Amino acid sequence: MMYKIDQARLGELFAAIAEKKDLFLPVKKADQTDFALWTKEAEVDLDTLRTVKSPKDCFFPQSETLYNTSLEEGKLSIDAAALCDRDFVVFGMRACDVQAVKVLDNVFLADPVDTYYAARREHAVLVAGACHEPEETCFCKVFGIDAAAPAADVATWRVGEALYWKALTKKGEALSEVVKEHLTPAEESAVEEAQTQIRSIIDKLPYSHLKLDVFKETPMMELFDSDRWEEMYKPCLACGTCTFVCPTCQCYDIRDFKTKDGVQRYRCWDSCMYSDFTMMAHGNMRTSQMQRFRQRFMHKLVYYPDNYEGMFSCVGCGRCVSKCPAALNIVKVIKTMGGEG
Amino acid sequence: MQRELMNRAKELLIDETVVRVLGWKKGDLGYNHEPAYFDSPEELEENFVYDAFCGANLSKYMIEAGKQEGKTLVFLKPCDTYSFNQLLKEHRIKRENTYIIGVGCRGNLDIDKIKAAGIKGIESVDADGDMLKVKTVYGEKEMPFEEALLERCLACKGKTHMVYDELIGAGEKEEAGPKGNRFDRVSELESLSPEERFAFWRSELSKCIRCNACRNACPACSCLKCVFDSNQFDSNQKANADTFEEQMFHIIRAFHVAGRCTDCGECSRVCPQGIPLHLLNRKFIKDINTLYGEYQAGEDTDSLAPLTNYTFEDAEPGIVAERGRK
Numbered sequence: 001m002m003y004k005i006d007q008a009r010l011g012e013l014f015a016a017i018a019e020k021k022d023l024f025l026p027v028k029k030a031d032q033t034d035f036a037l038w039t040k041e042a043e044v045d046l047d048t049l050r051t052v053k054s055p056k057d058c059f060f061p062q063s064e065t066l067y068n069t070s071l072e073e074g075k076l077s078i079d080a081a082a083l084c085d086r087d088f089v090v091f092g093m094r095a096c097d098v099q100a101v102k103v104l105d106n107v108f109l110a111d112p113v114d115t116y117y118a119a120r121r122e123h124a125v126l127v128a129g130a131c132h133e134p135e136e137t138c139f140c141k142v143f144g145i146d147a148a149a150p151a152a153d154v155a156t157w158r159v160g161e162a163l164y165w166k167a168l169t170k171k172g173e174a175l176s177e178v179v180k181e182h183l184t185p186a187e188e189s190a191v192e193e194a195q196t197q198i199r200s201i202i203d204k205l206p207y208s209h210l211k212l213d214v215f216k217e218t219p220m221m222e223l224f225d226s227d228r229w230e231e232m233y234k235p236c237l238a239c240g241t242c243t244f245v246c247p248t249c250q251c252y253d254i255r256d257f258k259t260k261d262g263v264q265r266y267r268c269w270d271s272c273m274y275s276d277f278t279m280m281a282h283g284n285m286r287t288s289q290m291q292r293f294r295q296r297f298m299h300k301l302v303y304y305p306d307n308y309e310g311m312f313s314c315v316g317c318g319r320c321v322s323k324c325p326a327a328l329n330i331v332k333v334i335k336t337m338g339g340e341g
Numbered sequence: 342m343q344r345e346l347m348n349r350a351k352e353l354l355i356d357e358t359v360v361r362v363l364g365w366k367k368g369d370l371g372y373n374h375e376p377a378y379f380d381s382p383e384e385l386e387e388n389f390v391y392d393a394f395c396g397a398n399l400s401k402y403m404i405e406a407g408k409q410e411g412k413t414l415v416f417l418k419p420c421d422t423y424s425f426n427q428l429l430k431e432h433r434i435k436r437e438n439t440y441i442i443g444v445g446c447r448g449n450l451d452i453d454k455i456k457a458a459g460i461k462g463i464e465s466v467d468a469d470g471d472m473l474k475v476k477t478v479y480g481e482k483e484m485p486f487e488e489a490l491l492e493r494c495l496a497c498k499g500k501t502h503m504v505y506d507e508l509i510g511a512g513e514k515e516e517a518g519p520k521g522n523r524f525d526r527v528s529e530l531e532s533l534s535p536e537e538r539f540a541f542w543r544s545e546l547s548k549c550i551r552c553n554a555c556r557n558a559c560p561a562c563s564c565l566k567c568v569f570d571s572n573q574f575d576s577n578q579k580a581n582a583d584t585f586e587e588q589m590f591h592i593i594r595a596f597h598v599a600g601r602c603t604d605c606g607e608c609s610r611v612c613p614q615g616i617p618l619h620l621l622n623r624k625f626i627k628d629i630n631t632l633y634g635e636y637q638a639g640e641d642t643d644s645l646a647p648l649t650n651y652t653f654e655d656a657e658p659g660i661v662a663e664r665g666r667k
Contacts, residue, residue: 030544032614049461052614053550062550063580135456136370136463136478204478206370206464235376235402237557240579241613244550253579268580271552276572322452325554325611326397327373335369 002190003165003176003183010046010163014038014091016179021125022088024058026051035090046092046158049135050319054247055097058090059120060104062244063268066116066254070262083119089175093128095150096140096317100247101126103304103313107250125171128152130191130198137318139207139331145315148198157191164191207321207331212312214338215301223302224294228336233293235326240271242320242329243296248313251277272296297333342445342510343391346416349442349509350389351382353414359440360411363402365395371465372452376402391416393468396449396491398607400424400434401560407434415439418446419511420493422503423603423639424560429504430642431601433563443502445510448486448494453615455489492619493606496523503640523604524627526620542588548614549587551579555608555618561598568593595621600629600648603639632656 005013017023018038027036028045035055036042053062067080101121108117128150131138140147149155153172157164165183167173176183202208215223243249253270256263270277272295278284286292304313314330321329350362366377367390376397379385398421406413417425422443428434450468455475462478473489475482501514530538556562556569569590595618604626608618629636633647633656657665 030548030615032548034548052548133461133479135461201462201478205462231378234378235397237554239552239554239557239611241550241552241554241611244552245613255580266580270579274579275570279572321370321373323613325558325607327368327375329373332369332375 001167001176002186002188004162004186004190005165005183007158007161007163009182010044013179013182014044015040016182017089017091017175020087020178022086023091024055024088025091035092038091046129049131049133049138050094050317050322052319052323053245054100054317054319055090055093056100056104056247058088059101059124060108060117060250060252060269063266064116065264065266068259068262068264070259072261081116083115084123085119087123087125088120089125089127091127093126093150093152094131094317095128095145095147095152096138096143096315097247098126098128098150098152099140099143099145099315100317103248103311103315104250106308106311125154125175126152127154127156127172127175130155130157130194132158132194132198134198134202134205135318136206137321138202138205139210139316139318141202141205141208141316142210142212143312143314143316146199147202148195157194159191159194162186162190207316207318210331210334211339212301212334215312215334216305216310220302220306223337224298226337229290229294232328232333232336233290235328236273236289236293237326238273238275238289238292239325240269240273241323241325243271243273244269245319245323247315247317247319248300253277272299297330300330301334343389345509346391346442346444347385347389349507350379350385350414353440354380354382354385358412359414361406361409361413362389363399363406363413363415365390365397365416368394370463372450372455372463378406391444393448393450393486394452394466396451396610398424398558398560398605400428400605401558401563401607403434403439404428404563407438409438412438412440414442416442416444417502417505418444418449419500419502420446420498420603420605422505423498423637424605425639426503426642427601427603427639428560428563430639430646431563441505441507443505443508443511445508446500448490448497450486450489451491451610455484458484458488460484491606492609492617493604496604496606498604498637504642524623526617527623527627530620530624545616546588546591548616549591550614551587551590552613554611554613555591555616556594558607558611559594559598560603560605560607561601562594591616591618591621595625598622599625600636600646601638602626603637628658632658 014023023038024035025038026033026045028043032052033045033048034051034053065081067078069078108114131147134147153169154167154175164186167176251270252267254267256265272292300314305311321331353359362379365374366388368374372394374390374394376399399415400421403415429436460475460482464476467474471486472483473486602622606619612618629647636647
């Protein structure tokens, strides 16, 4: 069922959602747009195509406490961090970011289930917006994603003065029910023209026609041993920008902070670009930046699809394309390895 | 100029003056050129590029390139030569392993400024004239070249190269166009109350994602192992223990490069969150100029640096010195 709401009244919609659930959405702060908790004062920004960080933080925060230990009169106590127990809505996701959550689900919801992640996923409702003005760095189409029809709990489109709203799952329908007094019924056909327009622009984008067959057809070790890695990695500065803006990078580290009388054990995003990534007691198995660089792209394009029925763990959001300080990115890797469209 | 640079690089490869060339490789979007090594005239012919999107300062790459066998030819823009000189001064680069071609520069462009002007879906950018002509999937767009300049170019130190073996597209002494005082924004921040200033930095630095791009791109950050990468230290680089920590990282970094920072602007250019990190460095530069006399890091390789040199006449700013005098 298609509904609509006047865009000028979105503030009322947000307030209605926030009354019942936590609401995360793109907020502009100090000139940059990232997902943040909605407040009346927040500068909501639905125009920016892509937030700097992906909405990954809502499900898998950059840093989260796992448990605290303390020592009192010789007695050790361990307090696990509470699991998420409050429903929340992530509004304004993009189709690529929704697909990225599926990539994370495969990893975190498989046995052994990551209880922190699972609790957040259970309580989350994903509301995605169609991409009316995709950019040259976008290549979601390559992964079979349709930016004109995001596969979330609720899909939305901004056409003219209205925001169109369509629930696609039971969770989505339940959310529609919560905000029903703000929505009015609309025709399904109201967004069709916009969808055609989006798809025609996406067809024209320079990266839309990349071919990934080479990563499925070539034996893994042949790709691993390719001498192209040696030439590709050289400009890499070994920073973590690509991994931290990536919606699908899921590696984390577990560390301790010393507190006054104990330890706070936390986990935080890690980056395979860092020299101490996967450091173990004996040392590190990847000793050069070439190996670390290769790991990131082999994981996205070869290992992950090998583990999850051919699904790539890149969704074509283009964040690494626009943010790498040395202008390296996964598209350049795909092309160099023979995936030119 | 691109053709001239390419031809000269080919000559130097062929006559074996150098064994490799460090320059910029053409990107696939017209603006995303990457730093790259070229080993043959054919590679140069195919991929070498020099235009207004070659912002990356190649000096830092020379730390590694300088350790390789044989000479490396590197292309340096005027401001890049300050970083190179500073690295020479700190004995981080072997001059004898380097052949420098100083390249003329009319300023580098900031793709984020072009996008912020509402230009999306870019297919190509023609940056030859005073107006940028941008082809996009949404039609052709224009914007003034000047308005898309990188922050660093708005405070251009001059078009004169501080170190080179030869120059192409540049004279020996060239003036920069006057671009305003680079300390204006610093003075503005100084005029705020401590609370307002704290709020400004807190708002900016809370965007930090601890990706280390600023540090890794910075030519002054050349430590083999950064203290923030040490797993013996609570403040490893990956997460903020609290909202103060991201400030600590940046403030410590600014202190560590003080007196050595040439104001090349790479930190702000590469920050994915658009944090104006150069302002921290410029505050130090401004204070050094005021307290110890005008000093530009990287201008030469033999002068004594203000913070690593002591005289009895040195200024002793700060509350500790004030207390000592009583």
